[in-house]
Amino acid sequence: MKKFSLLSTRAGALFLAPATALVGVFVIIPFFWVIFVSFTNRTLLGRTALDPDFVGLQNYFALFNPATFFARGQFGFSLILTIQFVLLSALIGQALLGLILSWLSQTVSPSIKSFLQTTVIAAWILPEVVIGFAWFAFLDYDNGTLNMIMRGLGLPPGDWLLQQPFWVIVFFNTWRGAAFSMMLFNSAFQSIPPSYFQAADVAGATSWQKLRDIALPLIRGHVVTDLILITMWTFNVFTPFLLTNGGPSYRTELLSIYTYRIAFKDFEFGKGAAVGVVIMLINLAFALVYLRLAHKKPVEAE
């Protein structure tokens, strides 16, 4: 039977118009505008706010100036901090923990499973400011729950936000985001025919052997998807700002927080835009890899 289109091209264009306008103005134009602004010395106030000068690559030279690159509160410091943050909290923290949580969920009794899933998902769905505040209370030196436990176990309490701010945001982000990986792996594991595991059980395989030799090879695609998505999200995350404000003394100033400070505290829009361009380039690399992989699997029908 010949397939006729249900909507004429003209009606289709009309249907697409509102979405195209919104996405165009607030997603696509910003993409090009940020590149343009990064070549100017635009500021929030003063003469250069209205009539910015074209300064070429000056903002980029300032960012990549080797003399200050690695200094605290500078671009290079934030970039390296963000890379460490992604490696530790997303790739090791969220992905590995998510895998463990999901694998455990497959074997334990339904009541323990739903308890585990509920607490992990609660960390993920509550609004970020609420989570930030709850952690602030959790880590409080005098009364916080964590130090209460430490004292109860006879361990020395710590002023975590001052002493170990970087590890705090690593654990914070791992805790916050593990649910996504867990749920992704949950659905991946459920797609494996149970008979595979039953056969392994008959052969006396341990849980670890089943994970390593049966499950992991079968869900390789899901693992790659998970790693790329959580890397992109963690790379752009702003939530740690709500816990540490980027401090103390820039020790938790991730790239997103650095951009915010340069643009909206120091009012250097040109330089802030240049940071935005670098972030977008890194995002672009990950997104291209992801879309390539995602596109390969299901061959499009039409």
Added chain:
Amino acid sequence: MPFSSRIYIRRMGFSVVAALLGTLFALPLVWFFFAPFNARAELGLAIPAPFTFANFTTVFQNTFAMQALFNSLVQAFGGVVLVGAAATFAAYALSRSSIPGKSAVTYVLLLFSSVVSGSAAMVPIFLIVSAAGLIDTHLAVILVFAGGLLPTAMFILRDFIDAIPRSYEESAMVAGASPLQAFFDVALPVIRPGIVVVVVWAFVNIWGSFLIPFILLRSDSLMPASVAIYSFYSEAGTPIVTLLAAYSLIYSLPVIALYLFVNWKFGFRFFGGIKS
């Protein structure tokens, strides 16, 4: 039998580890479920004695706090209506019309929406909104969220519509319905569950988010709850814990309710891949 008892012990071990991990995940939130009901709540964990709703009364009497919740509602509602409507029309066109290059449209939109994140685009978004004279308005927040959430919303809905047989609308049109009637009377009711998912997802995203309103708004009277919450500090700069805790719980309720609703209606996997 030693063999089965070993399996039994292993199973027990797994359960203990799972319960322990579940507890560890709950720890940072335990305080948050006690403090709102404690009239003398501090940052420390304490069982409320007596258990009271006094903190909530204080919040309800605080006009600024209530205004902020209302502002959150306005912004989330406005954003959701725009995202829901625009995404439905666009996804339908992408699925059913013969517009050339429509699969490229989806691809490009997804690419842009993942590259242009809030942290990368805060400068140009601020500049565009200010050039349009919309700084410090609800509309600015609504439009920026709509633009940002639309690509993913369209993608989800297009998948959803693609899965619906075209014969539904075709038979309506054979019976004499116009394409618009086929869309509104036949397709729309079938797509509705997909729209619900998108709308809930968009609502939770806008309701919970901090950065965009933080950058685009200035007046206290327009601040949504996510930003307003930072003004519950005493003159000395210490947080007013009782107020903050009760307010946080009220502010979280819609999100918890929607989660339970989606979980009950569709199962949470639907939600899994689409949170950004």
